[in-house]
Amino acid sequence: MEKIVLNHIYKIYDGGVTAVSDFNLTVQDQEFIVLVGPSGCGKSTTLRMIAGLEEISEGDFLIDNKKMNDVPSKERDIAMVFQNYALYPHMTVYDNMAFGLKLRKFSKQQIQERVHNAAAILDLEKYLDRKPKALSGGQRQRVALGRAIVRDANIFLMDEPLSNLDAKLRVQMRAEITKLHRRLKTTTIYVTHDQTEAMTMATRLVVMKDGIVQQVGTPEEVYGLP
Ligand code: ADP
Numbered sequence: 001m002e003k004i005v006l007n008h009i010y011k012i013y014d015g016g017v018t019a020v021s022d023f024n025l026t027v028q029d030q031e032f033i034v035l036v037g038p039s040g041c042g043k044s045t046t047l048r049m050i051a052g053l054e055e056i057s058e059g060d061f062l063i064d065n066k067k068m069n070d071v072p073s074k075e076r077d078i079a080m081v082f083q084n085y086a087l088y089p090h091m092t093v094y095d096n097m098a099f100g101l102k103l104r105k106f107s108k109q110q111i112q113e114r115v116h117n118a119a120a121i122l123d124l125e126k127y128l129d130r131k132p133k134a135l136s137g138g139q140r141q142r143v144a145l146g147r148a149i150v151r152d153a154n155i156f157l158m159d160e161p162l163s164n165l166d167a168k169l170r171v172q173m174r175a176e177i178t179k180l181h182r183r184l185k186t187t188t189i190y191v192t193h194d195q196t197e198a199m200t201m202a203t204r205l206v207v208m209k210d211g212i213v214q215q216v217g218t219p220e221e222v223y224g225l226p
């Protein structure tokens, strides 16, 4: 089933920078798409347009066959994970994960259920009372993932979620995110400049350069692996 369709998408920033040019992609339900390419090639801009954090200059963007261009970010059934985690330092792990649900007026019982469920999946049950500063980098990244999971959204967007971790943790979290995707099967678009992440995590990858899609295919097709 077609989950996300991007049809001739352009982003021209005020001042005239064309960050994304004629971007076309159809994402099937449950895919794990990796957008890969060097810094400045337009990956983050593409993700932010899908999230509704950046206006689309030209082209159509659909989710489940519904045109989304003018749907506000809050009304999109999308959860995003950022590079810098964006955790609230004064809140506990529990409250960090619960925050988005409270905003959306979920009942206390639903919030508890979802937070505990996500904490169990991510091995965070012992840390619910801690503040982010008392966690390791990998644990912080898990909380950021937890915040996305509790939303129970149809789409995950991840913007370089591992790039602040040291090499060893990066390898570990790479495997964990892949495992998470196998379990939840949430359609995911994942942005990275790291070819190893692209190669090992993607069901399909999209190679970008200077705002233009160079190649779309499975890791085997793009990197010529056996
Ligand atoms: P990537 O995520 O691949 O590093 P970005 O999407 O962040 O690339 O940036 C793509 C291009 O758009 C770059 O040339 C960048 O300088 C430019 N750009 C990004 N954000 C803005 C902005 N808010 N205003 C103007 N230009 C921007």
Ligand code: ADP
Pocket: 092, 094, 095, 098, 108, 112, 128, 129
């Ligand atoms: P309030 O909205 O009254 O400030 P919280 O949102 O902090 O309450 O907590 C709501 C419920 O979530 C609590 O009654 C508790 O059962 C559960 N809860 C909160 N923090 C934790 C935690 N660290 N570990 C387990 N359960 C928690």
